[in-house]
Amino acid sequence: MSQFWSKIVHELNPYIPGEQPQVANLIKLNTNENPYGPSPNVIDAISAANSQNLRKYPDPNANALKSAIAHYYREFGITSSNVFVGNSSDEVLGHAFKGLLKHDKPLLFPDITYGFYPIYCDLFEIEYQSVPLREDYSISIDDFSLENGGIIFANPNAPTGLALTLAQVESLLNKHKNSVVVMDEAYIDFSTGDVRTAVELISRHPNLLVTQTLSKARNLAGLRVGLAIGDATLIEGLERVKNSFHPYAIDTLALAGAVAAFEDTAYFSQCCEKIKATRAWFSESLTQLGFDVLPSHTNFVFANHPHKEAKALFTGLREQNILVRYFDKPRLDHFLRISIGTDTEMQQCAAVLKRLTQAP
């Protein structure tokens, strides 16, 4: 507390990120980082940029990165004018809250979704209303049929791992043509079947903004790069906010690394496939131990055990140097969220959970 704080600062409840403990041999399955390092091309590109000169400012428009992203999504008619990039997707989301989601009707999001949204609402003084998930933790599109100044949720959702299909996202868009709908696709590259990126819908829905991050499926949580794709007018709105706040948001090294990450599509697909395969057998092992595992479209699983307290399992894992995420909140406190690591890490995690669940 300080007399020098503004009124808003007094009232903030800042986001608490998952722990990043500096403990040797820790199996870290608590923040959905990718267990595999980035493509070797990313490291080469960063080293090359490093030995050029850091004396100068980077390109404030990050054009090379916008082009690489537009090229990646070219089949959907995306060009650079549809792409925004920022220093993490948290920052991109912040610009969207500030520039696109503050109107005189409440912003809607599910009661259980990415924990940052209500925090941005407080920071930017945006009125919001949370819409409860169904009993089974899925999102009901019909429950969003309320007057609103915008809609946002993570698809796939966090921390549930459940997702709407592309057809369901489009039916939501068809019902809300007069407000901005933001789909936070931090985990979309781990999805399967009819759950696909909504980037494909942008040409038909000028009110849709899709955000993504390089932190999860592109192995680069340390680089801090995120992006948004949408109609050029939405992107221009984000640019106006960004250029009123942090014009050089993407630094020289991040720019070089992020371009290389988008260009190495083979490495990217290979990592995503490995994680999906690990997720499949790990989910199955948890089911065999008696857990209920929500079907995951992400690089984590959300699971609860009918006879064992999640908090005790969390502590038991931690004693064996395995860190997972436990949320001490209503509706979430009987679950563990476990990020998908390497096969070896997940075998160890499953072995400890077997002991903990079979102990009397």
Ligand SMILES: *Cc1c(COP(=O)(O)O)cnc(C)c1O
């Ligand atoms: C991880 C995550 C983000 C943040 O990504 P960064 O680019 O690392 O800031 C945003 N939304 C959701 C749903 C996430 O899980």
